[in-house]
Amino acid sequence: MRILHVCDSLNPAGVGGYESYLHHLSRVFASEGHEAFVVTQSPSTDSPEFVARPHYRLFHLSGNLLEARKWKFLSLPENERSSAARSMFSNNDISADVHVLTSQLRTLVRDLSPDVIHAHSTYVVFNRVLEGLRRQGILSGIPVLATIHGLPKTLVLPGGETTTDYEQLAQSCPFDRITAVSECVAAALRERLPERSVNRIQLLYLGVDISVFRPQRQVKKHWDLAFFGRIEQAKAVDLLPDMMVSLRTRFPDIRLVITGEGSYRRKFLDELKKRDLMGAVSYLGVVPIEKIPDLLNEVRIFLYPSREEAFGLSLTEAMACGVPVITTSVFGPSEIVTHAHDGLAMKPGDLRGLSEAVRELLSDSRLRSRLGQNARKTVEKRFDLKKHSEQLLLLYHELRHAHRQS
Incomplete structure (x- = not known):
């Protein structure tokens, strides 16, 4: 199976829960003969378009460089950010970013021909991109699911509007299924998403590769x-x-x-x-x-x-x-x-x-x-990653079957 993971943002330093999760999940999938791809926005203006990782391929889509500008903004001292924001961002940044990314992801989907698209905490950008591609018929026959890795948090959009990531998700939620990484996340989603999306939510705890993360005997405690x-x-x-x-x-x-x-x-x-x-x-x-x-x-x-x-x-x-x-x-x-x-x-x-x-x-x-x-x-x-991956594959197959039936 060819699995395309989609993320609004990946920390360029490699720090974060779902960066680690995707790394180890892709290794397990690769060991079973599946092929994984990860696509995200370019975190800098000189990000390579393609990076070959040990168990998956990572693609950077530039969009209108909104993500690159975000990371540059976050690197500034806090006392400089307010004045810098006015020159670095504009009111139409998100719509412009989505427009460019829609074209870029459409090309990538046609090139890779994924069997399933698995989005991860795509609250603002790629949820809208995927929604647009669905309207265009580009994703016909391809199930799209999302895993929500976080609890709701406040966002300030490029134009200065204060919102939350869940509010943005509720506006554009084109997913066949939504998996929550914990019951507290599932409860927060049920409370905030529109009724049409609530019945698509299910709990699926993340997993750890217990063959990699294991006790090592006779190791000195530093x-x-x-x-x-x-x-x-x-x-x-x-x-x-x-x-x-x-x-x-x-x-x-x-x-x-x-x-x-x-x-x-x-x-x-x-x-x-x-x-x-x-x-x-x-x-x-x-x-x-x-x-x-x-x-x-x-x-x-x-x-x-x-x-x-x-x-x-x-x-x-x-x-x-x-x-x-x-x-x-x-x-x-x-x-x-x-x-x-x-x-x-x-x-x-x-x-x-x-x-x-x-x-x-x-x-x-x-x-x-x-x-x-x-x-x-x-x-x-x-929380065994092997069991988690088996549950995911069953879900992928279930959604693919539903798409073929429809």
């Missing part, structure tokens, strides 16, 4: 704690400096490793310096996806204290490696972790609770071992 992900306040990384200060009294040699990138990075690193924590924290920046399993096996405890999280792919990756986790008791993580069985869960934003959970685990190696072993079993039972 760090006590780890956080891997986007460095944003929504991920509660702002709690980590105060947490480290409170823990160093009892654990003077405590070590934390952090990977990732994000808008809060500069301020976060400044906070570490102010608290004289740079010697206790290793910031590795953006780490290649292939190196994450080894790094996870070199830590004692994985921290995932997000204030709001749709699912928690990094969380399940750590659990698959048998690493005990500390997370929050809300949204996606609450559907993954059972407190005191396969991890510890705290209220979001609870600095004291986070610090106490770390103290408890660092002081009890038997508890760490029990939680880590149970975490691995949880992923094997509920």
